[in-house]
Amino acid sequence: MAQQTITLIGGGLVGALLAQQLAQRGFAVEVYEKRPDPRLSGFPGRSSASCARGTRPSMDSGGRSINLALAERGLQALRTAGLADDVLQRAVMMRGRMVHDRDGNSSLQRYGVDDSEVIWSVSRGALNMLLLDAAEAAGVQFRFGQSLVSADFDAQRIRLADAAGVERELPAGMVIGADGAGSALRATMNAHSPLGERVESLGHGYKELEIPPAGELPAGVLQLSGGRDQYALEPHALHIWPRGGYMCIALPNTEGSFTVTLFLPAQGAAPSFATLPDAAAATAFFSEQFPDLLPLIPYFSEDFDGHPVGTLSTLYLQRWHLDGRALLIGDAAHAIVPFHGQGMNCGFEDTVVLANLLAAAPNDSAEVFAEFQRVRQPNANAIATMALENYVEMRDSVADPHYLAKRELGALLAERAPQHYMARYRLVTFSHVPYAYALERGRAQDQLLEQLLRDTPNVADIDIEAAARLFQSNLAPLPGLRHG
Structure with a gap:
């Protein structure tokens, strides 16, 4: 049976999955996404499998990782949506942490007891496009290239701007923001009625690098790396080079590459991003601290100089909603640092809880939004704490x-x-x-x-x-x- 129309701001991972689940439960859903449709424009990011050497496109301007860790909570949400099998066909299993010491030795620390307890490396872009297709098949209407400019919550109207800056105003009764850590809806809600926003910076940043498929590396490098098939490293692991206070990690991609992320203090004495102003300084640093990793990154200078330093912060809000008119979900409500691999999984878990609550009480959004916050906020705060603790464990404790x-x-x-x-x-x-x-x-x-x-x-x-x-x-x- 048809329910009231829900306006969703943000068509990324959480927004697309929420939209699909709401449509499955009978709601009419319209999604406004500021980016162009990635299925037509291509998803920002790198793919060495499809790019010739020297012509690789740059990382998307947000500096976001092109792959993510999918765990049981996220998988369960995808099962609810009927999408888990399709996603796993596009994922790489990771059995545990492959810890690389300073002497070039490595050892696997399993995540679980056996292969029934693994996590999965998934491409952000491929997953987003799959979720968009599923949502559209369920009847969701997407409007791409539409940025939220403002909202009048009393009049229940929103103002949007297209890529050319042309603005238009539309009615919007129930508005849900799944537009990420930099949420435009959150800013608009906060201007209307303060949400008690607090952002805690980690003081560390990150930079993305890449290990290409094994075929792009010299044979001598591969003999020392422990890779196999098309991968330069063991593919079924999340690789960590812990160095106490900082680290590198690498996650496998389906086409044979690895996304490498360097985590360092942003400022202060060496080593920090402030003391590595360019690829020359970074190369010397890697030669000393990550000598087994550097030869696997043939485009190191290009990557280091071409990719931005990302910031790492935790977002806390006292309130996630304005009575029954507007609600924040996922990173828009509770962005966390990535060190437990749970940001996406937590957001996906959010979507199931919210969709079920709305389906049970479609005409009482104020009560639904309050209950959603009551149930999910303590858990969001808890995973934020554990993600911060896991950073210390990954960079220091694993050795x-x-x-x-x-x-x-x-x-x-x-x-x-x-x-x-x-x-x-x-x-x-x-x-x-x-x-x-x-x-x-x-x-x-x-x-x-x-x-x-x-x-x-x-x-x-x-x-x-x-x-x-x-x-x-x-x-x-x-x-x-x-x-x-």
Whole structure:
């Protein structure tokens, strides 16, 4: 049955998936997206598979990664939309973190217990286009090249501008903003009634580089890299070069390349982006700190000088909505740093919650929006905290002996007492328990791990049966965890 028309600002990943789910539930949905249709104009970003050497297009002006980590929460939202199988056909499985030390050695730290607990590297552009197709097939109307200029929430009207700057005004009853961390709707809502906005900068930035497919590299380089097939590195892993205070990571793309991201302090003493003003300085830095990685990036100078330094911040809002007239979702409401790979997954989880709430009470948007914030805000705050903590873990802890001891002990407990211990990363990545629960449970578990290792620092000397009893007596059984 037809419901009222919903106006959506933003046709990116979260906006397109939300639009499709709302249309499936009987709502008429119109989406206004400031960018051109990527299915016609091409999605900004690089693809060494389709570009000749020296003619590769530059990274999109926002500096955004061309691939993302898809985990169970995002997959479950895609299953709800009937799209999970199509997406996985376009993704690369990542079993764990491949940690590269300063001596060129590498070791895999699995994310889960086996290949049923993996994450997937997906192309942002390919995923966005798939979601746009699915939404249109469900009846969603998209209007591309339309930027939100302003909104009159009392008169329930919005003003848009096209690429030429020509403005027009349209009626818009219920407006939902899925237009990302730089949300124009959020700015308009905040001008109408302050939302309690707070942005915390990490003080670190990032720059995108690229490892091309193996066929573009000299044979001598490949013999040392451990790559196979068309990939210069092991394809089924998220690669990390942790260096304490900074790091590089690399995620595989389906055509054989890897997207490499350098994370560094933005300012301050070396190393920082302020002390690496150009490719020459960066090359010397990589030669010293990432000597095994640099030979895999033949376009290093072009990439470093041509790509912007991205910023990393966390967005907090006291309010996500204006009664029943306007609501923010995804990064527009709770942008986080990318170090848990959960930004997209959290946003996709948002879409299922909101679509179900609206379907249950289509004529009470004020109550729906309030309930959506009540349910999702504590979880958004929790994953924001865990993403910040995971940055420290990725750049510092993965090579730390005490961290590795806790990881080893945790793996033993997961086998011996699976109802009472599950690593926090697994709770976040491979289950549907609320993020807020995962944060608190993880802290409680960590306290007990620290207690055990404080008494007996060597894992081999710990009585695992006694350790299991400690967890069973101090923690309630974990809630049902099976995913899918």
